[in-house]
Amino acid sequence: MFPRQPWSWLPVLLTLTGCAQPPAYTEVHAEQALPARSAGEKVLLHVSTPQGPREFTLRQLEALRAVEYRTVQPQLGKAALYRGVLLSDLARETGLSRQDLRFEALNDYGATIAWRDYEKYPVLLAYHADGQPISIESKGPLTVVFPTHAYPQRFEAQKYGAQWVWYVYKVRVP
Amino acid sequence: MRQSLLGRGLLAVLLPGVLAAVLIAFSFTASLRTLNDPSSSWTGHAYQMLAQQIAMLIVQRQDPSLRQSEDISDAEQIAMIRSSFLNAEQEYKELARIERFGPARLTRVQALFERGVRTNDLPALLAALREANALNAQMRSHLQQVRSDVYDQTRRLQFVLAIVGAFATVALAMLVARFVNLWRAERGARAQQAKLSRELSLMASHELRRPLQQLALVSDLLQHDHLIGEAERARLFQRLQDSAAQLALLSDLSRLEAVYAEPELTRAPHDLAALLAPFARPRVHLDLEPDLVWSVDAARFSQAVENVLENALKYSPAEVRVELRRGECGPEVHVVDRGPGVPPQDRERVFEPFYRAPGTSASGHGLGLAIARRFLRAHGGDITLRDEGNGTRVVLSLAAPPPPRATERVRRGLRVGKTGNVTSRG
Numbered sequence: 001m002f003p004r005q006p007w008s009w010l011p012v013l014l015t016l017t018g019c020a021q022p023p024a025y026t027e028v029h030a031e032q033a034l035p036a037r038s039a040g041e042k043v044l045l046h047v048s049t050p051q052g053p054r055e056f057t058l059r060q061l062e063a064l065r066a067v068e069y070r071t072v073q074p075q076l077g078k079a080a081l082y083r084g085v086l087l088s089d090l091a092r093e094t095g096l097s098r099q100d101l102r103f104e105a106l107n108d109y110g111a112t113i114a115w116r117d118y119e120k121y122p123v124l125l126a127y128h129a130d131g132q133p134i135s136i137e138s139k140g141p142l143t144v145v146f147p148t149h150a151y152p153q154r155f156e157a158q159k160y161g162a163q164w165v166w167y168v169y170k171v172r173v174p
Numbered sequence: 175m176r177q178s179l180l181g182r183g184l185l186a187v188l189l190p191g192v193l194a195a196v197l198i199a200f201s202f203t204a205s206l207r208t209l210n211d212p213s214s215s216w217t218g219h220a221y222q223m224l225a226q227q228i229a230m231l232i233v234q235r236q237d238p239s240l241r242q243s244e245d246i247s248d249a250e251q252i253a254m255i256r257s258s259f260l261n262a263e264q265e266y267k268e269l270a271r272i273e274r275f276g277p278a279r280l281t282r283v284q285a286l287f288e289r290g291v292r293t294n295d296l297p298a299l300l301a302a303l304r305e306a307n308a309l310n311a312q313m314r315s316h317l318q319q320v321r322s323d324v325y326d327q328t329r330r331l332q333f334v335l336a337i338v339g340a341f342a343t344v345a346l347a348m349l350v351a352r353f354v355n356l357w358r359a360e361r362g363a364r365a366q367q368a369k370l371s372r373e374l375s376l377m378a379s380h381e382l383r384r385p386l387q388q389l390a391l392v393s394d395l396l397q398h399d400h401l402i403g404e405a406e407r408a409r410l411f412q413r414l415q416d417s418a419a420q421l422a423l424l425s426d427l428s429r430l431e432a433v434y435a436e437p438e439l440t441r442a443p444h445d446l447a448a449l450l451a452p453f454a455r456p457r458v459h460l461d462l463e464p465d466l467v468w469s470v471d472a473a474r475f476s477q478a479v480e481n482v483l484e485n486a487l488k489y490s491p492a493e494v495r496v497e498l499r500r501g502e503c504g505p506e507v508h509v510v511d512r513g514p515g516v517p518p519q520d521r522e523r524v525f526e527p528f529y530r531a532p533g534t535s536a537s538g539h540g541l542g543l544a545i546a547r548r549f550l551r552a553h554g555g556d557i558t559l560r561d562e563g564n565g566t567r568v569v570l571s572l573a574a575p576p577p578p579r580a581t582e583r584v585r586r587g588l589r590v591g592k593t594g595n596v597t598s599r600g
Binding site for chain 1: 210212219223226227246250253254256257260261263264265
């Protein structure tokens with residue numbers, strides 16, 4: 001009944017004590033070659049980088065390393081499987097690592113996300129919800145998602161609710 | 175005793191602490207409930223955005239040339255506004271409360287907006303904007319109300335904290351006072367014990383002096399054996415034996431308390447005149463009533479009389495009279511001298527250990543009368559000083575008048591010396 005090797009208890013122990021958690025996200029695919037923007041293709045994201053402005057279409061964002069997880073969007077009050085690019089990957093791609101980032105929305109809303117939050121935790125700039133592009137009616141096409149499914153206390157709505165930015169279309173250093 | 179004291183002390187600390195914690199937790203509940211209300215936005219952001227987006231739509235429709243290349247399209251603008259209506263239950267959580275502050279309604283904003291968008295009816299869009307603005311004003315009233323509630327709760331919290339603080343301070347002060355008192359009482363008791371020990375050892379040395387002197391005197395006399403007769407020799411031997419026995423009794427230092435503080439008597443009926451006869455000596459006149467038998471500890475009784483007599487002889491140059499009488503309650507020995515007398519205010523103090531008459535040059539510790547009083551009291555009697563006009567009359571009574579009730583209680587439970595030292599018998 002009991003395993004003979006004492007270390008075979010370790011995974012059970014770690015799981016019971018909460019030290020071993022299931023991964024907070026699933027990698028859908030690694031970074032791919034960035035496709036060129038085709039004529040008339042809509043720019044979804046403008047990023048102000050030290051090297052100048054950078055623009056991303058949906059296809060270009062999809063070419064970056066893609067991850068996904070299911071969590072509840074607090075303002076919509078429902079769960080969805082969100083897929084997108086980790087803010088840490090986006091910051092590295094645009095040379096903004098270890099900098100707080102200001103996310104601005106189509107409706108002129110904006111909020112700042114601290115680099116300590118997105119470096120350590122899988123904060124997402126999502127472009128898909130439940131396998132579909134996110135419509136404006138569902139707060140898309142780009143929306144910030146926090147991993148509340150894995151870290152509910154860390155990102156409780158009272159403190160982080162205002163940072164779930166909808167309709168994201170610009171990122172800059174504040 | 176010490177454990178229950180510790181337990182009570184712990185309880186005295188814990189009880190105010192627990193009470194304070196409960197009060198504080200209770201007073202925080204209301205504020206926390208308001209602050210953590212998931213339906214409260216605290217900013218009214220959704221209402222502001224609604225009015226702002228309708229205004230943008232109106233402006234861009236009124237003058238399409240104002241639209242910048244990176245601005246969102248008309249359709250996107252409409253989609254964003256509709257998104258809010260679709261998600262109204264989540265985005266406008268305080269709606270019911272806000273709509274109570276005035277006539278503006280979100281459903282009317284939505285209806286006017288849809289009509290304006292569908293038919294490109296600018297007056298309808300303007301009406302939607304005005305309704306959204308009115309809803310914003312109601313939202314601000316609601317926020318003001320929330321702010322006022324939080325302010326009141328904070329004031330109540332402040333009041334409770336002040337009460338708890340005062341309560342804790344008083345409890346702490348009482349606790350500290352209690353422990354300081356306990357500490358003082360213990361220190362006092364220790365000092366009394368030390369004083370008592372010192373008294374007892376000095377009393378012992380005081381009492382040892384006399385038999386030693388007698389031993390020296392008798393041995394000196396016995397050296398001149400040829401000068402004394404048979405009867406005298408027998409008497410001297412008897413004194414030698416008595417002194418040795420007295421020494422043996424007194425020198426047991428482990429029994430000091432039994433000898434002086436709480437004298438243990440070995441009583442037997444004695445003819446008191448026979449016990450007092452040996453006090454016949456130069457300057458001492460005996461006037462003894464015969465056949466007066468009383469149950470006494472002969473050694474203690476004789477010591478008490480000896481101490482008083484010695485004292486009288488020390489202070490009086492003239493003859494000292496020792497009288498044995500029948501008193502009202504029992505036998506009395508009166509020692510009457512013609513000395514300087516004792517002023518009325520000092521007549522009790524002379525029985526205190528270490529009391530010396532002012533200006534006295536005679537040697538001694540001032541313990542003789544204190545010891546005599548303890549021995550007499552152990553017999554159920556007492557020693558008192560009476561006015562004698564020219565001199566002092568010390569009355570040693572073997573039975574005192576029935577004591578008042580308070581004294582009786584003290585006698586049973588505690589023995590109170592004139593110095594105020596209290597030794598518990600329990």
